[in-house]
Amino acid sequence: MTKHVPDLKAQKISGGVASDQRHDSAHKHVSGTAVYIDDMPEPAGTLHGCLGLSTATHATITKMDLVAVRAAPGVVDVLTAKDVPGENDISPTGRHDEPVLADGKVEFYGQPIFCVIAETREQARRAVRLAKVEYEQLPFVTDIGALDPRKDKLVTPPLTLKRGDAAAAIKAAPRRLKGKMRLGGQEHFYLEGHIAMAVPGEDHDVTIYSSTQHPSEVQHMVSHALGIPSNAVTVEIRRMGGGFGGKETQGNQFAALAAIAAKRHHRAVKIRPDRDDDMIATGKRHDFLIDYEVGFDDDGNILGVDFMFAARCGFSSDLSGPVTDRALFHCDNTYFWPAVHAQSAPLYTNTVSNTAFRGFGGPQGMVGAERVIDEVAFALGKDPLEIRKKNFYGASGDKEGDRNITPYHQTVEDNVIQRIIAELEASSNYARRRREISAFNNNSRFIKRGLALTPVKFGISFTATHYNQAGALVHVYTDGSVHLNHGGTEMGQGLYLKVAQVVAEEFQIDLDQVKITATTTGKVPNTSATAASSGSDLNGMAAQNAARQIKDRLTNFASEKYQVPRDQVLFLPNRVRIGNQEIPFGDLVKQAYMARIQLSAAGFYKTPKIHWNRDKGEGRPFYYFAYGASCSEVSVDTLTGEYVVERTDILHETGRSLNRAIDLGQVEGGFIQGMGWLTTEELWWDDKGRLRTHAPSTYKIPLASDRPKIFNVTLADWSEANEPTVHRSKAVGEPPFPLGMSVLHALSDAVASVADHRICPRLDAPATPERVLMAIERLKREAARPA
Template identity: 80%
Template sequence: MNRHASPSLTAKAIVGGVASSQRHDSAHKHVTGQAVYIDDMPEPAGLLHAYLGLSTVPHGAILSMDLTAVRAAPGVVDVLTGHDMPAANDISPTHRHDEPVLATDKVQFLGQPIFAVIAETREQARRACKLAKVEYAEEPFVTDIRDIDRRAGKLVTPPLTLKRGDAQTAIEAAPRRLKGTMRLGGQDHFYLEGHIAMAIPGEDMDVTLYSSTQHPSEVQHMVAQVLGVPSHAVTVEIRRMGGGFGGKETQGNQFAAIAAVAAKRHGRAVKIRPDRDDDMTATGKRHDFVIDYEVGFDDEGQILGVDYFFAARAGFSADLSGAVTDRALFHCDNTYYYPAVKAQSAPLYTNTVSNTAFRGFGGPQGIVGCERVIDEVAFALGKDPLEIRKRNFYGTTDRNVTPYHQTVEDNIIHRIVAELEASADYAGRRQAIAAFNAGSPVLKRGLALTPVKFGISFTATHFNQAGALVHVYADGSVHLNHGGTEMGQGLYVKIAQVVAEEFQIDIDQVKITATTTAKVPNTSATAASSGTDLNGMAAQAAARTIRQRLTDFAAEKYQVPADQVVFLPNRVRVGNQEIAFGALTQQAYMARVQLSATGFYKTPKIHWDRDKGQGTPFYYFAYGAACAEVEIDTLTGETMVERVDILHETGRSLNKAIDIGQIEGGFIQGMGWLTTEELVWDAKGRLRTHAPSTYKIPLASDRPKIFNVTLADWPEAGEPTIHRSKAVGEPPFCLGVAVFHAISDAVASVADHRLCPRLDAPATPECVLMAVERLNREAGRPA
């Protein structure tokens, strides 16, 4: 054994440890088309295809369903109805038994799946669906929560109330008070890869599912429930999704269940993939809200009391609406301290598809409502909204208790905003924009700087856990598996970096494997921005267990104290000699040392009592701010985003390249939600915006002309997260609020900022144009 390291071993550090900018592990495959998604997998011999038959009325009893022509259509092997589910016709994720796999007695929205055709080809199944003859006894329906009494409407799940102090007394005693209502639209997930599942039947009760899902364990449990088998009989695997954004947290259950039932029924593999139109029609979206607010404040703009009522279009079933509307309340404070506050939710039943998780999970809706109140106060006092924002910030030693009674201990929003205000030259540009608007009768510019404080953790405490499995093979290569799913966000490469760092080996020595319930059980959804926090800690725990075994083995074999066994880049120093990592693992294997370990992590310190509306639901908060400048055409309502500056906190970033990409993408998605993405139902209950031709996501041409993103990766004190990093999935989405408020600022300029525009979202060209005309009328000017 050489007692001194060779120059080639000592000259360089590991490639791909934490805090290094590594490319996404599948980036080269994404751009070349080599990345394998479920629809790209080789099709098993005898594969059948399923397609959904959808209801054609929004509400009513099913009187008859004649499927004779469907069954007789070319290539059709079978037609499934809800009555064909072996054990349970239910996929409700909250176990409220209100969401059937296939509707049987009644339909509750137009486009609800009522049968599934199983055929030799997908096209045969798709065409056969059109031959069904279904008779309904139609009943009254409601699609828009503005058409009902929002405070007395039917709820799909119990509401929540948060309160601290006596909000109504504080409002009534305040020197100034005002109230208003805001309409906030929903959003379609519009993933690149739609919903899809493929089921392969096995021996006995077994079935293997390839499902495009963010929550493999839930698909496993739901399919087992529908089939009437134990969970161990169902294996769910997913290597990658072409986008998820929350829409694949629960919505994949239906497709997986239908594929599994058909596969077991016929002993053949079955795949189901809806067209984009049917996917958008039949699957849930971001909840749209109507937000009522009343606020009391003083002459300097300090809020003294506030009362919110968040009514949400939940759709026909509970799905995740309770948790989503809860989180809207959790973020109705954003970065602001309320001396007295009351906030209520109302997840309302409507005859529309059941809305579901979407990036931010209700938090963005809470933040938008909160920022509207800030704007209202600013306009009422004739002050810059940024001044009112800063005046109401949470304190660092006092004024730091949230509406849900959690103390904010990691507040850095003062520094975030101060640094962005300076770097973006907010004051100078505010003056320049005023001068531009004074000389421009048609084109008007607006500027806004908005902050974000976003709570990190699942509010359902039991979801804050994760497991991982790490194998070290005799040659020193590493196999990594964990419960997190990869949907393009870079989770896999980050967790691989964590493991590479523990063993001090190059990242190409770590094999990233598909998420599967057969390796790591009882996983939580990859959601709530917690994927890296949870799975990173679990993988680190597993790697450390093996590293400790290697340390103990080396210390015993070479007769040195354990503290003289040091892991260095791709090698291990044992006393005064160095051994290649692979050589040590080979020796350990020959000595029968276990080189496999599981890891587990549960988030500490969190608890939540929903009945009391009190607790510590979040482990920590992530902070950021965005400054946006826009230009609007007052004759057409069209908007152009001129410049955006972002300062966003990531802690000690595990991978700056990935994090910057997430911030940019999240911001654009948030901007799209608030500006162009509009969901429209017609008078017959049909979703009219169900395809790229009618639903407008942001294009490359819609990105800011100047786009500056800076990471606030200061070594601030905080909770001991994985390598002191912070979540970066959902918080950046909320930065898009800056564009919405910049548009509002531009609209306000037509009335010299004397009137609050009270824009609803999304601020489409039509909405902006109507707001301009309304302000002109109120200001006594010709429209």
């Protein structure tokens, strides 16, 4: 009798790697049952805090009368800088330039100077308004356009990248030009604002529930502010209602104040600012002034470039150093600059300190590169796409690999941009639509259309090398179910689900057998921020490492118990084949437990190969690059500057995607958010230094109606990571964000049509309808001038 051998290829686990699984909390999001911090039951006697914000932009505090505040109904305490028991500092970089509460001097309008603790949130908010604060005004600056990036105060040392002699190359070039571009900042506008709840324990202990992307940093900042060791502080976060970088460092202040009050009064304390206070008092994406000079030949080959990236950083360093560094790292985008000089200027201003935002400076660098391409194209009367393709890494008949060196001297080893552009150019019918748009514009007096196809190359890794590490904790229980914990945080991007899929795949068990648990510093210590698009790369590998340790022990146990070679122990869907017999996974686990085999493991991963010498401006800061491209078409009303996005086509690579459904959502969302940054989202400070766009009524994010009328998004299914990442997947959090550049350049193309594409529009961002209209009128005037 022949024994039936099951078809292993036909059998799969439910929910492993490369299967399209819905977000693990999707049903909870739409039904309102997902528990965020403000949904958690409050411990009995919970107090509530509200920040008192400065009403001066730069001043010495001469008097702070808080008598009426303290006497207000329900007020339990009012904290000032002198009430911080430890160090009055929450600087994430250790520069000691960002106080928990301002002490004697304020450096931006809206800086927290005291904190009211009351029985209810409403009582705390009402009491804050009773403060009487007097100031001695000091000179202030909010606009970096008024500063000299080479002479004025910086918040952190600048970076210089150089390769070759850019000045000489530009001087010797047949053609050269220079220009300036203003690039706006961006509010994170997460659905869930900042919030922290501190619950005191015995001795020094305190537990913090914080909406943070960096639990370990909150842990350290709270311990410093309280003057206690880190082991007394536990930080936990199950999910955030969005982060986008805004919760990497900005949650520190709320957590520290809640913890200080909780320990002073031995009661739980919650701080949840309203949207206006949140937007006024917390950092945003850096806005830039980009100066550029370029030398090129008559064919459009760029021979040398020189960039100065001046950034509005605010009053303290925060993460401005690494953000402006990354802007320089991406000033090449997908292009080989034969000779390049690029410098950053992280400028001090009397504004809130800007911070991490999806892309972390990279998109700003890319926009600078794309402006240079546009300038060259207009100077030569050519299609910008032709100039792009001519200057790609590896283009122009590169046979020796000498056109693959970045400005920071890393070799680009995984370049696929030519294939991505070629496929997108074909699938979007770029050439045909270019002709059709030209004909349309010639016959349309007021409505003009524009088209642009822009590429993306995004470096993956933290540029601070030590952050490229992760830990995970995996327990297998005797019924075969698995408990998973790691250092990554969930902010809606599907990280928890992807890592759970990796563990399910490793054990070959169904996804519903893997329990996803909240991130806590009490289980996995010394975690890195969930940022830099590294969440799945780092935590997926750490969890895989932990699972493999346990799997290896189970293999050894089965081999010894059943007297078969190790290679005859095979993990199949929800069962294990041992020699010529099969047993359920849970049965093997129970047998291993009875034999005293350890069923728990701490996993660890550190990214290999990367290194960076900032002083020399050389190294390999990125493990690999992620590539994509987008093609957008717009229609612009030249009488009003209003516009619509008619169509967008995207081709983006994610390697061997862990979950295509999640990755498609990331690409779509990243594009829309990037489009919003470059078109509608405008931050505006008045002449008194006050941020006036601090609410949904004055700050315009993209609406559902702003999405492209036709929106085609495709993942490059042929791509895979050239490095051994987790299942050869690639990061997908930040790389899609700069795909929104295609909308800015399509608008530029439409504007340029009013002057027959003879003048570079030099359209600044955000390209609001007002700014588009002003650019149209300027081009009309310039075109009308005698030659």
